[in-house]
């Protein structure tokens with residue numbers, strides 16, 4: 125990647141130190157540190173595989189994990205994936221909640237039945 129005409133900090137400052145994909149915080153000193161939770165790297169906003177260039181406009185800071193997950197997806201495709209992931213999580217939480225309610229109702233019903241029989 126060519127970063128000739130601008131500094132790495134210029135890219136970092138574009139978003140005020142936030143990942144342009146998930147909006148989470150980045151640590152400037154953790155550039156390229158894969159094992160750092162706020163590690164980041166330069167993302168090609170429009171992927172090179174989709175004709176994106178190394179121009180300053182196309183370069184944005186992103187978590188290393190976000191950038192790797194995004195791969196050759198466009199930003200909107202990646203954000204859609206994030207939204208779908210959280211929808212699946214929400215559905216799972218809802219089903220767990222319903223299961224707890226169901227078990228509680230069965231328990232109450234069982235106690236009532238025992239009360240009637242006694």
Ligand SMILES: [Zn+2]
Nearest residue numbers: 143146187190
């Ligand atoms: Zn991120």
